[in-house]
Amino acid sequence: MSPQGGLGVAVIGTGKMGADHVRRLHHVISGARVTAVVDIEAERCKALAEEMEGCTAYAEPEAAMAADDVDAVLIASPGPAHEAALLEALGRDLPVLCEKPLTPDAASALRVLEAEQRLGHRRVQVGFMRRYDTEYAKLKRLLDGGELGRALMLHHRHRNPSMPSWFTTEMLINDSVVHEMDVTRWLLDQEITAVTVLKPTPSSLAPEGMSDPQLVLFETESGALVDVEIFGHCGYGYQVWAEAVCERGVVGIGDEHGPRLSADGRWGGRVTPDYIERFEDAYDRQVRAWVDATRRGEVTGPSVWDGYAAAAVCEAGVRAQREGRRVEVELIERPDFYQ
Amino acid sequence: MSPQGGLGVAVIGTGKMGADHVRRLHHVISGARVTAVVDIEAERCKALAEEMEGCTAYAEPEAAMAADDVDAVLIASPGPAHEAALLEALGRDLPVLCEKPLTPDAASALRVLEAEQRLGHRRVQVGFMRRYDTEYAKLKRLLDGGELGRALMLHHRHRNPSMPSWFTTEMLINDSVVHEMDVTRWLLDQEITAVTVLKPTPSSLAPEGMSDPQLVLFETESGALVDVEIFGHCGYGYQVWAEAVCERGVVGIGDEHGPRLSADGRWGGRVTPDYIERFEDAYDRQVRAWVDATRRGEVTGPSVWDGYAAAAVCEAGVRAQREGRRVEVELIERPDFYQ
Amino acid sequence: MSPQGGLGVAVIGTGKMGADHVRRLHHVISGARVTAVVDIEAERCKALAEEMEGCTAYAEPEAAMAADDVDAVLIASPGPAHEAALLEALGRDLPVLCEKPLTPDAASALRVLEAEQRLGHRRVQVGFMRRYDTEYAKLKRLLDGGELGRALMLHHRHRNPSMPSWFTTEMLINDSVVHEMDVTRWLLDQEITAVTVLKPTPSSLAPEGMSDPQLVLFETESGALVDVEIFGHCGYGYQVWAEAVCERGVVGIGDEHGPRLSADGRWGGRVTPDYIERFEDAYDRQVRAWVDATRRGEVTGPSVWDGYAAAAVCEAGVRAQREGRRVEVELIERPDFYQ
Amino acid sequence: MSPQGGLGVAVIGTGKMGADHVRRLHHVISGARVTAVVDIEAERCKALAEEMEGCTAYAEPEAAMAADDVDAVLIASPGPAHEAALLEALGRDLPVLCEKPLTPDAASALRVLEAEQRLGHRRVQVGFMRRYDTEYAKLKRLLDGGELGRALMLHHRHRNPSMPSWFTTEMLINDSVVHEMDVTRWLLDQEITAVTVLKPTPSSLAPEGMSDPQLVLFETESGALVDVEIFGHCGYGYQVWAEAVCERGVVGIGDEHGPRLSADGRWGGRVTPDYIERFEDAYDRQVRAWVDATRRGEVTGPSVWDGYAAAAVCEAGVRAQREGRRVEVELIERPDFYQ
Structure with a gap:
């Protein structure tokens, strides 16, 4: 100390x-x-x-x-x-x-x-x-509660207003979709087994040569199907949505909050401009949880296994993106240490 | 024929x-x-x-x-x-x-x-x-269903983007709030017994000399309390909301529908510009119901009694507006003919 | 006559x-x-x-x-x-x-x-x-208006509470997704060129042997990517959503309307139980438009070409579903007669 | 230290x-x-x-x-x-x-x-x-920004699922509406000048002898009109809404957030059960701001003047509630010390 x-x-x-x-x-x-x-x-x-x-x-x-x-x-x-x-x-x-x-x-x-x-x-x-965002945490609790039955599909949306000039097509997987990889593994409590990346004709507002947006598909151990729309240059703000299609109901998070304004012939609200504003509280909660656990001598958050699995899925994702085909994820067997 | x-x-x-x-x-x-x-x-x-x-x-x-x-x-x-x-x-x-x-x-x-x-x-x-609008009709069915218990309060919002130049302060009661008078009587199935009109400092965008917006209060036979925000020059569109506060729940209608657009740092939709677009289907349904009933030799819609009661409430409303005090509504006893 | x-x-x-x-x-x-x-x-x-x-x-x-x-x-x-x-x-x-x-x-x-x-x-x-539904028509107008730029992706959700016992896996394509096929062709004003069908582990509440839900992917002439979640046994009601991801904004339709009730620790509304209630007005408008056009000696709605194209996409869809692979759509060249 | x-x-x-x-x-x-x-x-x-x-x-x-x-x-x-x-x-x-x-x-x-x-x-x-709640803070910023013009009316909703047995009718003013008193003074940056309390027939689910719900009206220095629905026994949860009617637009806060679930023929979400869950973050932010300011040797939050003004408005409110009439608020002149 x-x-x-x-x-x-x-x-x-x-x-x-x-x-x-x-x-x-x-x-x-x-x-x-x-x-x-x-x-x-x-x-x-x-x-x-x-x-x-x-x-x-x-x-x-x-x-x-x-x-x-x-x-x-x-x-x-x-x-x-x-x-x-x-x-x-x-x-x-x-x-x-x-x-x-x-x-x-x-x-x-x-x-x-x-x-x-x-x-x-x-x-x-x-x-x-x-994992420390209030809404994702509520979604996790709902899925774990079991009342909705098994999750059959997840639909994710991950949109940025724009990306820095040095941002590459591969980074859409490694830096952006990596969040959906972890969230999927965590929400469903199982590994991702294969990745496919589909590329529509790019937006004319994306940088020359960048394939943006993309639709990334995950398959999981239990056969759940997950789609992720990743869009790096949507122009209007930072938006993250998730929807779980379960046997007994569908549950979604990510609708924008805050004041709802009616003016100039329109109703609605503001879209947060970036991940820092959208996830500010989650960052705070993450570090607080880490400090608290550390003082108790514990480790409670995402583990090295989670980091390794994300890296393996990213590798498969980048290959799927490059080769235009479904790529299976290769993982070593999970050590007892991380069960 | x-x-x-x-x-x-x-x-x-x-x-x-x-x-x-x-x-x-x-x-x-x-x-x-x-x-x-x-x-x-x-x-x-x-x-x-x-x-x-x-x-x-x-x-x-x-x-x-x-x-x-x-x-x-x-x-x-x-x-x-x-x-x-x-x-x-x-x-x-x-x-x-x-x-x-x-x-x-x-x-x-x-x-x-x-x-x-x-x-x-x-x-x-x-x-x-x-009464022929889909949403009001659903609200009526919910209240009549009885599962929510008695309605204790109604909150109404009635906003127009602007009014014609010849529109007077009295017409806010006689031409606009008259709709809330009828809807209140119909939803609660009882008469309005007193009216009070409260006037905040007017909007600087309302015409010189016009007291706009206003808050109109109704009391009903069973002691329900009803408030109506009437705003003739809200500027941004035509908006009609209603919310019923009941013993076992609160139910509201009037949120704007239609496409939800995210663009330019905002999410939301369009506010209808006038009552013709907002209530187009209700006008159609009203005339269709009248034609159908007439061909069957029946009268099914709002009666002369409803027209008379609205006129009496309007008279009380205009007096309340003018004299700045609560005015009781005077109605003859309802004839058996209209029971 | x-x-x-x-x-x-x-x-x-x-x-x-x-x-x-x-x-x-x-x-x-x-x-x-x-x-x-x-x-x-x-x-x-x-x-x-x-x-x-x-x-x-x-x-x-x-x-x-x-x-x-x-x-x-x-x-x-x-x-x-x-x-x-x-x-x-x-x-x-x-x-x-x-x-x-x-x-x-x-x-x-x-x-x-x-x-x-x-x-x-x-x-x-x-x-x-x-095509005669109020919300789809507004979506079409927004896309045609051009202010949002080109549509890059469409996301569709099509959920039924349950299907009759004689409903087959193929009918998910031919009877249900066929609507999204037509809507996609109409909204984007172009043909579908290939279909892929992905099948997660089925819901335990779907009939034995039926692969439900599924994710159906369309590619279009301009390279737009379209995904359709078709779920025949979601249990809770009939839900149809569509979301267009454009270069300058995202626009969606299909959020449920009607009274919003707060009671018993929950807020929300009712999901329509079937397509008849959800699309009642669209059916009316369709037949009215047909009668009006016919009396004028015209044909204005979806043509035989649209019917043929849907049939061709369905054939590709059922093959994609059966063979577990991407199937290209085969269309004859569009006759001048249908331009 | x-x-x-x-x-x-x-x-x-x-x-x-x-x-x-x-x-x-x-x-x-x-x-x-x-x-x-x-x-x-x-x-x-x-x-x-x-x-x-x-x-x-x-x-x-x-x-x-x-x-x-x-x-x-x-x-x-x-x-x-x-x-x-x-x-x-x-x-x-x-x-x-x-x-x-x-x-x-x-x-x-x-x-x-x-x-x-x-x-x-x-x-x-x-x-x-x-004042430390994220949504109220955003509303305050919007009003202060000036783009919407002057606030003409505020509509508040303040609902509790139920109250402890020792809760009195007066406490609806002193313990509950006191929040809307402070929020009104803070949002509009002016004093409340008069209070009226209107009482509909009470809910049969409120305790015998308690007048619940009530509609409390404030008038302010600039002539803005404020209504507060206070409902101590709404049964379904804790709900706090605020809506500002301005010259150039209407802005509201308080729609419930969090996961949106479609199941059992209904869509919607959960209502928070109490103020502790709803305002947890606001309590944290308040104490953090106080600690930070105190360490800097400053006082930044609501002052003794704010506490005194709330007490004076409460006194007028309880009299208005008791006597069934409009009661003017009596305040000493604001000392320079608190300007």
Whole structure:
């Protein structure tokens, strides 16, 4: 524990997402303090550290994790840097909240999976924060309640107003649909077994050469069928919907909330402009749950297995997207450790 | 019956409303034909008659009602002309559909009420067409079903984008709120006993000197409390809502339907611009029901009693509006004839 | 014209659908009269004819069409009987409203297509009545308006509470999804080029051996992608939704209307129990439009080409369903006659 | 500051509301710690204190406020005890978050108002937590934005499934409608000048002798008209709606969110059962804002003036309820101190 009380957290990576987590730990979450920030951009990192009493800037994750006042690690660096940081943290037996993706591919995820098993207890939570969204959580409870019978189909909609210029067609799978992959696995409590990607004629408003929108299909172990509309350049806002078609009823979430205005011949409301506004509360709840569990010595959220499975489904998804055919998902058998 | 089959109808008054009924009887309603049109504007009337085979133009209601091919009368002339036309039709024992108001005041409505009772059977239906609107009809069925218990309160909203320049503050009661008066009496199956009119500071977009919007309160025989927001210049469209607060539940109608569009950072739909579009189907259903009932020799819709009661409530409403106080409604005892 | 005025209509087939059309023509639609009813069940047919003045019962379509008081034909017999009745009517140059399907397969539909072309003018309208539904019509207008850009995807939901015991897996395509086929072709104004059918593990509440629900995918000429959830045994009611994903916005129809009730810890409304209630107005509007156009000597609704195209897509759909693969749709080149 | 860092808070009153605040400060809010709990029920108080490290149980507010580790006070005791605790805290210059009502009547509220002015700086925030609800906050921003013009009317709905047996008709004003009083003053940024209470025939499901529901009318300085339906025994859940009728548009909040279920012939969602679930986030945000402001040495939320004004409007409301007439609100002139 850090001397001033509360969990001392090292935040690795202080870009957009990392800086947001620093703000959250510092201002919003009780029981935790940011005691270390790590970034290759030394100036930015130092400036950030100076804003908070008792916080030190580091250039290397290893140095931060070695500090006395660091009790836990939040990894928000770019995906390719995750494996090394995760292995270091596991080597030191430190609790980790790792932003998605766990690692960029299934093989590296598997190495993390093995390291955690060698350690003998769970230490890593993956940042699939939709599980902490109020509406998704209510949907999960309804499905688990069993009154609606088995879920036969899921329909997802995932729309962004636009994407940064460096965003690629593959990233539609790896960075966007990865959320629906995790949500599907979590809601249905089973693995995805195959992926197909269908591409309509692209929108003329999508960047030249980008196939946008797409319809991604998942099949699951129990034979449920899942479709995901992913649209990176819908223009009008950020919209996430999910609908579960069950044997005894259909249940959906994601209708936009907030004030309903009638004016100028129209009624309706505002669409949230981005995921930060739409899922702000979910991010807060995720980090709070991680801090609370960590202080109790537990790990309760999405596991390394979840991170590995998402990586494997992403690999199948990108191949399905590239080759224009159904691709089966290859997973190792689930270790008892993660049952 | 007119020689070509179907009910021969004389339409008295061929202004906006009357011309719309002519179109309806000619094109939409089975079992009826317009055999006579009556208007002081001879040219307009003649031109309209020539559009329809077997239709004659008249200057006077009496002449039209005397024609052999006239089996029934639809009165759509200005309110002050209604009494004479109604008495003439009752004198000839002709079925009548009379646009609201039955007559402009309670005293004249009472004379029509007495004339119909002398005739000994009901012949007159008043044009309170909201009773034929699909949603109001469903609301009525729900309330009559009894599962929700007694209705304790009604909340009404009645908004127009704007009013013609000649529209007066009194007409907000007599021409607009009169619909809520009838709907309230019909939904609750009881009379209105007192009226209060409250006036907030008017909208700066309402005409100089017009008190708009207003909140009109009704009390009913059973002690139910009813509030009506009447807003003549809301600017954005025509909106009619109703909500019944019952002992075991609350039920509302009037949310706007139709396509739901997400675009430009907003979600929602279109507000209908006027009552003609909003209640088009209700007008059709009203006239169809009148034609069908007339052919069976029956009168099924809103009665002269309903027209008289509305006139009496309007009189109380205008006094309440003028004098800024609660005004009790004075009604004669309901004759057995109208039980 | 029949002596009493109005279009004399022979209704072929007086089962559930036919009897409903008889009622509609007799009570609801102006300008038409049922002068002939045809059914192999002589007793039922005779009883029905006797209810209406001037209506005769026939055992054979030919005899009815030969009668002097028959000006037009409404075909509501089982699909396999359609071809003969259509050819007979075309031979007599009689206007026809033919319930869907035009004929049960593409080859027979092609024979009707050729017969109408030989006749030299359009005489047949196919009963795709969703085109007359208020909401679909508004959706069509929005898409045609062009402000939303090109439609990239359509998502359809088509749910029934349950199906009759004799309903087969193939009929999910031929009798249910056929509506989405026509609506897709009409909304996008282009042909469907390929069909794929995906089958999740069936609901345990669907009949043994029936694959229900299914996800049917269409590709269109312009490369739009269309998915249809067809669910025959959803249990809770009849629900039809459509959502168009366009370049500049997303627009959907089909949210349930009517009174919104808050009671017993829940808010919401009633789901219509069947297509008859949901699309009652569309059926009325369809027949009214057909009667009006016929009296003007025109044909305005879905053509024989639309019926043929639907039959061809259905054939591809059933093969895709059976063989578990994508099947291309084979269409003859569209004749100038149907441009 | 308490030795372990963070604001040391004494919670006065550990009943339902107080215990919930203890949980919130201990588990949810960063930067604060419960260092003292005060209650006359010594056992309950002691047990609660023992659950938290560094927390002491007291029998008297004075003793708690005198403790070294108490930096701020949260008052959640019954209303009649508020004045003494507030004066004690002001005497010690301690920041206070005081649950509503500030005090039970206007005269005592005025004494607190004077005490704070004598102190010379603001120290007290009143617990009108609806100002911290996401939807109300968005509504406030829309109204303040000015694009909709002036607000002409507000319509409020405030429904509870049922009330405890000791709940009186007066408490409908003092404990329930008091929220709409504050929200109205805050949204419109002006005082309420008169109150009228109208009573329909009570629901047969309300307790014998209780007039429930009621319609409460407010008039404001600018002449806006506000109606509040207060219903203590609606049976089906907790519902709070607000609708602002403005010159250029109407905007409403409060439609229920969350999963939308279609099953058993109905579509819709769940109504929250109570204010704790409905406003959980608002309570969190309120206390977080108070802690943050207190640590910065500021007071930002509803002031003693707001508490006094609410008490004065409540007094007028209860008189209006009792005497069946419009009652004007009497307020002292607003001191510069609270401008």
